[in-house]
Amino acid sequence: MTMMKALRKTRAAAGAQLESVPVPIPGAGEVLVRVRAASICGTDLHIYQWDEWSQSRIRPPLTFGHEFCGVVEKTGAGTESVAEGDFVSAEMHIADGHCRACRMGQPHLCQNVKIAGIDVDGCFAEFVKLPAQNIWKVHPSIPEHYAAILDPLGNAVHSVLAAPISGQTAVVTGCGPIGLMAIAVAKASGCSALFATEVNEYRRGLARQMGADEAIDPAATDVVRYVRDATGGAGVDVLLEMSGNPHAIRQGFQMLRQGGRASLLGIPSRPVELDLVSDVIFKGATVLGIYGRKMFETWVQMDELLRAGKLNLEPLFHERLPLKRFEDAFALLAAGKANKILFYPNGNPS
Numbered sequence: 001m002t003m004m005k006a007l008r009k010t011r012a013a014a015g016a017q018l019e020s021v022p023v024p025i026p027g028a029g030e031v032l033v034r035v036r037a038a039s040i041c042g043t044d045l046h047i048y049q050w051d052e053w054s055q056s057r058i059r060p061p062l063t064f065g066h067e068f069c070g071v072v073e074k075t076g077a078g079t080e081s082v083a084e085g086d087f088v089s090a091e092m093h094i095a096d097g098h099c100r101a102c103r104m105g106q107p108h109l110c111q112n113v114k115i116a117g118i119d120v121d122g123c124f125a126e127f128v129k130l131p132a133q134n135i136w137k138v139h140p141s142i143p144e145h146y147a148a149i150l151d152p153l154g155n156a157v158h159s160v161l162a163a164p165i166s167g168q169t170a171v172v173t174g175c176g177p178i179g180l181m182a183i184a185v186a187k188a189s190g191c192s193a194l195f196a197t198e199v200n201e202y203r204r205g206l207a208r209q210m211g212a213d214e215a216i217d218p219a220a221t222d223v224v225r226y227v228r229d230a231t232g233g234a235g236v237d238v239l240l241e242m243s244g245n246p247h248a249i250r251q252g253f254q255m256l257r258q259g260g261r262a263s264l265l266g267i268p269s270r271p272v273e274l275d276l277v278s279d280v281i282f283k284g285a286t287v288l289g290i291y292g293r294k295m296f297e298t299w300v301q302m303d304e305l306l307r308a309g310k311l312n313l314e315p316l317f318h319e320r321l322p323l324k325r326f327e328d329a330f331a332l333l334a335a336g337k338a339n340k341i342l343f344y345p346n347g348n349p350s
Contacts, residue, residue: 005345006063006125007326014050018324021063024121024129026076031132033088037148037320038123038343039067040333042176047118048330053269057118065124065343066092066117069138069147079132089150091134091299092116092123093292108292124323126345136299142306144349145317149177149340150302153313154293156181157302159240159263162288166190169236171227172212173252174243174266175203177316177339180210182240185302187211188310195236195255197223197248200336209315218251227255234258241265246272253279265290316340320349 004023007016026032047054047064058064072086082088095102095110102110116122116130138147146153156178170191172179175198186194187210196207196215204215214230216223228235235257241249244266253274256262262285274280280287293299305311316339321329323345333341342349 004126005323006121007065007323007343008061008063009047009058010061012050012055012060014048016048016064016326016330018326021125023127026074026079026129028077029079029132030076030129031072031079031082031088031135032074032127032129033068033070033090033135034073034127035068035070035123035125035345036087037069037144037349038065038345039148039152040065040329040341040343041067041152042333043118044124045330045333049334062118063121063123063125064117065122066115067149067151068123068128069144069150070123070128072135073127075132081132082135082137086135087138087140087147089136089138089147090116090130091136091154091293091295092130092151093295094120094131094134095295107295124326124343124345136296139303139307142303145320145342146306146313148342149313149316150299151293152178153181153185153302153311154298155265155290156185157305158293158298159242159265159290160185160189161298161301162263162290163238163261163286165238167192168238169193169195169231170238170240171195171197171236171252171255172207172240172242173197173248174241174245175200175207175215176242178265179240179242180206180316180339181313182242183207183210183212184311184313185305186238186240188305191238193230195227195230197251202336206315206339210312218248224251224254231257235260237261239263244268246270250274250279253283253285256283256285259284259286261286261288263288263290317342320344322348
């Protein structure tokens with residue numbers, strides 16, 4: 001097989017095209033993976049819609065997509081960590097290994113990182129080529145559809161477990177897919193009480209299914225007063241900010257107790273104004289910026305959680321579609337009528 005189907009951003013405009021392109025050939029230290037399932041991320045929707053961020057970052061032509069699982073088809077010379085037939089996923093942030101952050105053991109913060117599906121060809125295709133060092137072998141007890149979302153699940157695990165969570169109260173602001181995963185991870189890790197804030201009624205329902213003790217509509221309720229009253233006036237121990245919404249971010253800090261911890265993952269589209277004196281400095285808050293997944297500490301943590309059966313992620317999943325129905329998939333996602341949609345470039349789900 002020399003040609004394959006791939007979903008491509010071929011020009012600087014909204015939309016995408018399903019094309020026939022050459023199957024990549026793995027070089028030394030590289031692996032070719034036959035994609036089994038690929039999940040659509042919010043970033044993929046931005047690329048598809050060709051918003052301002054995409055216009056500043058994406059350089060067509062590009063095969064996009066960065067959440068997947070599959071089977072190793074072929075390995076390049078010098079590859080010993082994986083073998084043909086291995087069931088795998090992958091860390092899609094490709095670090096250079098030489099910059100200051102990489103040398104200091106922080107490759108997830110590599111200053112020259114290239115992201116598969118954003119900077120180089122990704123996984124919305126029958127095959128994807130990646131460095132062998134980025135490949136993650138998936139334990140056979142982990143379901144295929146879970147293996148396809150290890151990338152975003154890793155974001156949630158990194159956010160939640162960046163500091164202690166067991167026996168602590170928490171609020172998740174924003175219940176998109178990663179926010180919902182963060183709820184499941186926090187509860188599985190011993191969070192004593194978890195509040196979720198989300199304006200979308202459908203997603204509030206999902207938040208409860210994922211383990212939130214209370215899911216609150218910030219458009220209808222004074223969530224700061226509500227959460228403070230529910231915590232004896234103190235506020236929560238942990239803020240898990242997943243929305244990127246400036247108002248939600250400010251509310252999150254106001255709900256945080258003195259000496260609390262804030263993990264910030266959501267990406268605002270514009271600068272955010274905060275009362276640093278009241279909400280950070282005098283509060284003695286610990287503020288953590290969360291980017292990607294720690295390589296590969298986060299992967300070990302989520303592997304253990306999944307193998308132990310601690311995470312029920314089933315409410316996240318929606319449509320399972322062939323790659324040729326990409327227009328339907330992105331329309332569903334844009335309308336807010338789906339969470340994790342899976343593509344199957346090489347056939348139907350097993």
